[in-house]
Amino acid sequence: MDTLSTYLVLKSVFLPQAAVGLSANILCLFFLIFTLVHHHKPKPHDLISCHLAFIHVLMLLTVVDVLSPDLLESLPFENDFKCKSLFYINRVMRGLSICTTCLLSVHQASIISPRNVWLARFKHKFTNNMVSVIFLFWPLNLSLSSNIILFTVASSNMSQTNLLQMTKYCSLSPMNSIIRGVFFTLTISRDFLLVGITLLSGMYMVILLFRHQRRSQHLHSTSLSPRSSPEKKATQTILLLVSFFVVMYSVDIIISSSSTLLWLYNPVILNVQILVVNAYATIAPFVQINSDKRIGDTLENMQSVCCQLLTS
Numbered sequence: 001m002d003t004l005s006t007y008l009v010l011k012s013v014f015l016p017q018a019a020v021g022l023s024a025n026i027l028c029l030f031f032l033i034f035t036l037v038h039h040h041k042p043k044p045h046d047l048i049s050c051h052l053a054f055i056h057v058l059m060l061l062t063v064v065d066v067l068s069p070d071l072l073e074s075l076p077f078e079n080d081f082k083c084k085s086l087f088y089i090n091r092v093m094r095g096l097s098i099c100t101t102c103l104l105s106v107h108q109a110s111i112i113s114p115r116n117v118w119l120a121r122f123k124h125k126f127t128n129n130m131v132s133v134i135f136l137f138w139p140l141n142l143s144l145s146s147n148i149i150l151f152t153v154a155s156s157n158m159s160q161t162n163l164l165q166m167t168k169y170c171s172l173s174p175m176n177s178i179i180r181g182v183f184f185t186l187t188i189s190r191d192f193l194l195v196g197i198t199l200l201s202g203m204y205m206v207i208l209l210f211r212h213q214r215r216s217q218h219l220h221s222t223s224l225s226p227r228s229s230p231e232k233k234a235t236q237t238i239l240l241l242v243s244f245f246v247v248m249y250s251v252d253i254i255i256s257s258s259s260t261l262l263w264l265y266n267p268v269i270l271n272v273q274i275l276v277v278n279a280y281a282t283i284a285p286f287v288q289i290n291s292d293k294r295i296g297d298t299l300e301n302m303q304s305v306c307c308q309l310l311t312s
Contacts, residue, residue: 014063014271014274014275014278018063018278018282020282021056021278021281021282022057022061024282024285024286025053025056025057025060025281025284026057028288028289029050029053029054031289032050032292033050044107044126044130045107045108047130047131047134048100048104048130048134049288051096052100052101052104052284053284053288055093055096055100056097056285058093059094059097059277059278060278060281060282062086062087062090063090063274080154082154083152083153083154083170084148084149084152086170087152087170088146088149088152091145091148092142092145094277095137095140095144095145095187095190096137096141097280097281098190098191098249099140099141099194100134100137101241101242101245102194102197102198102201103133103134104241105197105198105201105202105205105241105242106126106197106198107126108201108205108235108238109201109204109208110126111235112205112208112209140190144190145187147175147179147183150175151172151173151174151175152170152172152173153170153171153173154170184257184260184261188257191249195245195249195253198245199246201242202238202239202242202243205235205238209235209236237287237288240287241283241284244280244283248277248279249280251276252273252277255269255272255273256273
């Protein structure tokens with residue numbers, strides 16, 4: 001299969017993936033907000049989940065040029081502005097996705113930690129400052145992605161040479177080696193640190209669940225085993241998200257860093273990277289909706305209300 005055929009296949013796969021992911025995240029965000037308003041007791045976990053769904057909606061919206069490059073060209077703005085805005089927002093959302101998933105994983109690990117562990121003692125301070133932590137993520141990622149604004153240009157700008165072609169209409173212009181090195185080091189350090197913390201907190205939760213299971217088997221017979229607690233179900237859900245997150249973003253980090261260092265990109269590499277990153281953004285809302293009993297109750301209530309309106 002040649003490069004063009006591979007590129008077309010990847011685009012045909014990405015189109016339904018983006019549509020499904022965008023719809024699922026919008027629904028997840030709507031139900032989470034509706035549930036929070038209805039129950040009047042927002043939990044830190046709910047705030048993090050809302051933030052993650054909102055980020056993934058914006059992330060999926062920014063790939064409009066990959067879905068339809070001509071649509072980007074038809075927008076009534078200068079090509080440079082459109083390219084800078086598109087890639088800047090996408091990179092900021094990617095960073096926020098990594099930060100928020102790491103926060104979600106650490107928060108859940110603190111919830112299920114035994115009381116005598118330092119992470120459990122840290123839980124109350126962590127919970128009380130959750131909103132501040134989330135807001136802190138924004139200036140951090142906005143600043144780390146600022147180089148995209150400076151060096152993203154329209155591909156039609158032929159006054160520059162050695163452009164790194166990203167999409168049909170957008171490219172990266174050559175950067176000063178020092179500037180490129182600084183931003184690359186800061187970005188890759190952030191990614192490795194947060195993905196590493198997420199992985200460690202996931203492993204910690206696995207160990208705690210394994211110990212809890214062994215203790216339960218020791219205290220109860222298999223026929224009288226207790227039902228899974230809400231904390232255990234939530235932990236298993238987050239472990240599923242964390243596992244998928246670590247794999248997908250590890251592949252993304254490898255592709256992104258190698259492409260930057262080698263100054264080499266092509267449509268196939270770009271589309272593989274987009275498929276990998278957006279796979280997590282597509283799967284996450286389904287896992288959240290399936291695991292949250294309150295969202296299920298909300299759906300049942302809405303269904304009953306609709307049935308009453310139709311039958312009245």
